[in-house]
Amino acid sequence: MSFRQKSKCADGEYNGDENRNRGPSKWSNCRKRGADGSMRSNGDVDSTSTSDLKKSNPTHKHPDNRPVSFTTPESGGPVSRCTDWGSEVETDEMRTSVRRDMQRRRILTADFGPRERTNSSGSSDSRDSPVPGEGMEDDEEVLMRRQKQINYGKNTLAYDRYIQEVPKHLRQPAHPKTPNKFKKYSRRSWDQQIKLWKVKIHAWDPPAQQGSELQAIEEVDLDDIMDIELDFPELDSDASAQPVKVTKAPSSQLDTCHGTPSKMIKMEASVDLDMV
Amino acid sequence: MPTSKMDNPNEDYKIQSFDLETQKLLKTALKEPSAVDLEKVSNVIVDQSLKDPVFSKEAGRICYTIVQAEAKHNGNVFRRNLLNRLQLEFKAREETRLRSRQEWVCFVTFICNIFDYLKVNSMPMVALVHPVFDCLFRLAQPDSLNNEEEVDCLVLQLHRIGDQLEKMNSQRMDELFYLLRDGFLLQEGLSSMARLLLLEILEFRAGAWTLSDTAQKYYYSEVND
Numbered sequence: 007m008s009f010r011q012k013s014k015c016a017d018g019e020y021n022g023d024e025n026r027n028r029g030p031s032k033w034s035n036c037r038k039r040g041a042d043g044s045m046r047s048n049g050d051v052d053s054t055s056t057s058d059l060k061k062s063n064p065t066h067k068h069p070d071n072r073p074v075s076f077t078t079p080e081s082g083g084p085v086s087r088c089t090d091w092g093s094e095v096e097t098d099e100m101r102t103s104v105r106r107d108m109q110r111r112r113i114l115t116a117d118f119g120p121r122e123r124t125n126s127s128g129s130s131d132s133r134d135s136p137v138p139g140e141g142m143e144d145d146e147e148v149l150m151r152r153q154k155q156i157n158y159g160k161n162t163l164a165y166d167r168y169i170q171e172v173p174k175h176l177r178q179p180a181h182p183k184t185p186n187k188f189k190k191y192s193r194r195s196w197d198q199q200i201k202l203w204k205v206k207i208h209a210w211d212p213p214a215q216q217g218s219e220l221q222a223i224e225e226v227d228l229d230d231i232m233d234i235e236l237d238f239p240e241l242d243s244d245a246s247a248q249p250v251k252v253t254k255a256p257s258s259q260l261d262t263c264h265g266t267p268s269k270m271i272k273m274e275a276s277v278d279l280d281m282v
Numbered sequence: 283m284p285t286s287k288m289d290n291p292n293e294d295y296k297i298q299s300f301d302l303e304t305q306k307l308l309k310t311a312l313k314e315p316s317a318v319d320l321e322k323v324s325n326v327i328v329d330q331s332l333k334d335p336v337f338s339k340e341a342g343r344i345c346y347t348i349v350q351a352e353a354k355h356n357g358n359v360f361r362r363n364l365l366n367r368l369q370l371e372f373k374a375r376e377e378t379r380l381r382s383r384q385e386w387v388c389f390v391t392f393i394c395n396i397f398d399y400l401k402v403n404s405m406p407m408v409a410l411v412h413p414v415f416d417c418l419f420r421l422a423q424p425d426s427l428n429n430e431e432e433v434d435c436l437v438l439q440l441h442r443i444g445d446q447l448e449k450m451n452s453q454r455m456d457e458l459f460y461l462l463r464d465g466f467l468l469q470e471g472l473s474s475m476a477r478l479l480l481l482e483i484l485e486f487r488a489g490a491w492t493l494s495d496t497a498q499k500y501y502y503s504e505v506n507d
Contacts, residue, residue, distance in 0.1 A: 091369045092362035094409040095402060102403040161356040 097150075100157075104149045111142060111188050142188045152187040155200045159184075164210040171210070182206035295344040299334050300326070308344065315352040315360060323348065324363040328371065331392040332378075338388040342399030349400060361400065365409070368393055372413050375420070387435045390417045394439040398446070411450045414443070415458065422461040427469055433476045437483045445491040459487060 143149060159165060172181060185199040295312075297305050304326055311323045327345060331338040349361045371378070371389055379386035394417075397410045420426060421436040448455040465472070466480040482501050486493055493501070 091365035091407075091409045095365055095407050096358065096362065098408050099402045102405065106403065157356060166355050 100150050100153055101146070104146060104153050107153075108142075108144060108149065108188075115142065141190065143190050149187055152185075152196060152200075155197075156184055156187065159200065159204045159207060162207065163212050164207045167212065168207055168210040180206075182209075295347075296337055296340055297344070299337055300330060311348050311360075312344070312351060315348055316355065316357065320348075320352070320360040321363045324360055324367055328364070328367050328392070332371070332385050332388050335384065335388055335391070338391040339395060341392055342395035342397075345396060346399040364396070365407075368396065369413075372417075375417065379420075383429060383431055387431055390421065390435055390439060393417065394443050398443050406446050406450055408450070411447065412454075414439075414447060415451065415454045418447075418458055419461070422458060422465060424465070424469055427465045427472060427476060427480075430473055430475050433479050437479045440483050441486065444487060448491075455487075459484070 143152075168182065177183070182203050185196065185203055191199070295308070297308050300308065307318060307323060307326065311318045311320065327341055331341045345360075345364060349358070352358060352360050372393065375386060375389060378389060393410065394414055397406055397414050400407060402408075418436060418439060421432050426432040426436075444455070462480055462484060466477060466484065472480075478501075482493075482497075485497050489497070
């Protein structure tokens with residue numbers, strides 16, 4: 007697993023061993039230098055708590071200037087240069103979530119492996135679980151990056167509104183569906199899926215105006231407009247495009263987000279069918 | 283952590299010490315975090331925790347509820363602001379202690395309370411482990427052991443989160459207890475109350491973070507006969 011240094015906070019994750027060492031900590035061995043090579047700054051006032059300890063305990067770390075981000079072996083390795091607790095906890099949370107997801111995924115796919123092979127590859131099921139032959143994406147760094155992208159998409163008002171309006175059992179193929187981070191995809195393919203997914207979610211953006219017309223449209227039951235197919239002039243130039251099934255508030259979308267529908271169509275045209 | 287008492291936030295979260303406007307802000311934050319300025323909310327909570335010993339002991343609970351409420355919509359603005367503010371206070375703890383022992387003690391109580399309540403995927407926050415230990419180590423220094431307020435704070439935190447801390451880093455816990463033994467045995471001028479508190483916590487940990495019945499009787503029963 008390669009170590010990549012990135013400038014963005016918490017992006018440069020190193021895939022050390024996966025074990026979270028909770029026992030007698032190895033943090034003394036993992037002590038890393040800060041960017042300037044020094045371990046502590048001059049202005050630290052904390053001599054009382056460290057001077058005695060240093061003699062009896064060579065492994066004690068200097069409280070203030072220990073580069074926090076480099077010394078969390080409990081989490082499995084050095085992390086980015088970002089040293090604020092907020093980011094550190096976020097990263098830690100993502101890492102533990104991803105690991106837990108991986109374990110869950112492994113167990114589930116192991117259990118249902120034989121059944122999956124009988125599914126047709128074109129069915130949506132093949133997207134839910136990785137095809138056993140290909141194996142699962144298990145590079146932690148990749149998974150965390152993908153999870154972060156997914157989180158950005160989910161941390162929006164539009165997504166909130168979407169999941170409230172469309173419970174899972176009512177979802178249709180045209181509805182936004184979160185890309186499966188465990189499937190093997192090239193970087194470009196994955197990024198494209200994320201982009202498309204987020205564009206689709208935009209259909210649920212809160213309306214810019216609060217006109218009574220718009221409100222009436224939003225209250226329309228989804229089932230009534232489920233199968234509306236909208237024709238756009240631009241569609242003709244992309245002959246292979248599927249007709250777009252826009253399911254939610256298409257009118258308000260046209261009113262407030264002019265570019266979105268045609269953008270969706272143009273992107274659909276160039277995309278693999280089973281990515282929808 | 284959430285209990286049925288959550289229906290009555292006023293009493294549970296001990297926010298009576300805030301002025302009415304702030305109480306309103308907090309109540310809204312508890313139900314609809316996205317409707318308020320969460321950075322302000324976190325500052326308000328931290329500020330009060332540093333001033334109010336009673337609030338600092340249970341402020342973790344209100345923080346937990348706000349974090350959960352925000353997490354439902356995939357947000358974590360409050361937690362991020364809270365932690366970064368805590369980090370600032372942590373960095374300035376020595377000055378705080380010089381300025382006001384009570385504020386220092388409140389800070390330690392608060393950060394330990396946060397450690398207790400705010401878990402990440404059911405685990406304590408790794409980022410807080412060393413800072414919390416640093417605070418406890420500071421409290422185990424001779425000048426702090428001579429101050430009953432600080433000894434009391436130290437043993438209170440160990441009672442509440444000692445076992446969790448030990449699981450996260452048993453080596454540092456061992457080192458802390460070397461200090462406590464030394465303090466108990468060697469420190470001149472230690473008050474009898476301080477010695478009592480230290481002896482009890484030594485026994486408490488030796489019993490795997492619980493007191494035997496007889497020890498419980500010895501320390502906590504007022505009527506000994």
